[in-house]
Amino acid sequence: MTDSENKAHLDADLNRQALDFHALPRPGKIGTEVTKPAATQHDLSLAYTPGVAEPVRQIHADPDLAYRYTNKGNLVAVITDGTAVLGLGNVGGLAGKPVMEGKAVLFKRFADIDCFDIEVDAESPQAFIETVARIAPTFGGINLEDIAAPHCFEIEQALIEQLDIPVFHDDQHGTAIIIAAGLLNALELQGKTLAEARIVVLGAGAAGIAGVRLLVALGAPRDHIFCVDRQGIIHTGRQDLNPYKRGVAVETEKRTLAEAMDGADVFIGVSGPDLVAPEMLAAMAPRPIVFALSNPVPEIRPAVAMAVRDDLVMATGRSDYPNQINNVLGFPFIFRGALDVRASRVNEAMQIAAVEALRTLAREPVPAEVLDAYGLQELSFGPDYIIPKPFDPRLRERVPAAVARAAIDSGVARLAEDL
Ligand SMILES: NC(=O)C1=CN([C@@H]2O[C@H](COP(=O)(O)OP(=O)(O)OC[C@H]3O[C@@H](n4cnc5c(N)ncnc54)[C@H](OP(=O)(O)O)[C@@H]3O)[C@@H](O)[C@H]2O)C=CC1
Ligand SMILES: CC(=O)C(=O)O
Ligand SMILES: [Mg+2]
Secondary structure (H helix, E strand, O other), rough: OOOOHHHHHHHHHHHHHHHHHHOOOOOOOOOOOOOOOOOOOOHHHHOOOOOOHHHHEEEEHHHHHHHHHOOOHEEEEEOOOOOOOOOOOOOOOOHHHHHHHHHHHHHHHHHOEEEEEEEEOOOHHHHHHHHHHHHHHOOOOEEOOOOOOOOOHHHHHHHHHHOOOOEEEEHHHHHHHHHHHHHHHHHOOOOOOOOOOOEEEEEOOOHHHHHHHHHHHHHOOOOHHHEEEEEEEEOOOOOOOHHHHHOOOOOOOOOOHHHHOOOOOEEEEEOOOOOOOOOHHHHEEEEEEEEEEEEOOOOOOHHHHHHHHOOOOEEEOOOOOOOEEOHHHOOOHHHHHHHHOOOOOOOHHHHHHHHHHHHHHHHOOOOOOHHHHHHHOOEEEEEEEOOOOOOHHHHHHHHHHHHHHHHHOOOOOOOOOOO
């Protein structure tokens, strides 16, 4: 068998396993659980009529009591229109449901947050916004997922303005936070700084634009970052730019991805599969950083990249390679922190607090249970470990606490107890 035949065989095998995993023993990945006794007549008279009328009266008189008498305070909606599901494109809400159920699993598993996945058929951004706004009273927070740019920006902004609970577009800010944490660590390992690094971001959608904005907020000079879309480098001379792309445009004579990559220190791919040629990697500066984050297939595969050069730090979005730069490290813990202090939003201070908590944790000794989960003997801060693993139990302590503290300090928390 050739290498590529072997790879195709492994992919087909994993795909079969994934279908069985989703289908058996019962379809899907989540259900609901009852949290109060429901075994006797008396239980029913409390849980349902007549007893249930009293919390209704209380909440009617004081809506904040919904946090005391219902699951609102620990319930997040993962909501999509299915327009940018992973790197698979506009497959629609229903086809996106396995991903949304997956996000719900991660919310519960990593942060004990209950979650409903909601797939919306919406003919326009306005229809989507109205749908989400109308169902928002049920939830303590809204995680927008896999909504394509540029509509995602308008949708998130409108909902933040209309609602008093956190609205967070995971593909924008969750991804940006993990990129920033991993990049700061990788730059240090490569002996470079954010202030000096030349950065290429392939993909100027939800993840790309938010990634650039956060890196600039952290100190990357705006004119050191080339953003690239299907038409090439986003430069100030282009007439086809929406306002979000215009915000990341730079003045340059360069036009193509290959030209952008020539001499670059950092490549961040949030676009699609197999878009980076080996020659482009070969042309990067010494000791480059390559984050090929498209899911499920990265912009360049680690085996291909490593064959081109051995001085790089490489990350993907996947669970099956070292250095998983994936928003799973963000949204469960960020929402945990936001819900714990009943924050009205997830602002930039909270995002930067999450970046700092994540990058600091990667420098500490790794607990045995993390090594066991990954079948490793040893793992320490270095080129193959720039960011904590999702199964690290310390994430649950550190990231929410940092986010909650930042919410309090920046004045968006409505509860400051226990901190
Ligand atoms: N690892 C992680 O945690 C995450 C990874 N991602 C990955 O990032 C990718 C983009 O997601 P998202 O930002 O939500 O999607 P969007 O649809 O919002 O943006 C996609 C962007 O990629 C660009 N693009 C797509 N194909 C090409 C191509 N052939 N050449 C150049 N540019 C291209 C698009 O260009 P144009 O504007 O010209 O159409 C667009 O700017 C997906 O693969 C997704 O899996 C996203 C979030 C988290
Ligand atoms: C990880 C993720 O959210 C994505 O690829 O869209
Ligand atoms: Mg996503």
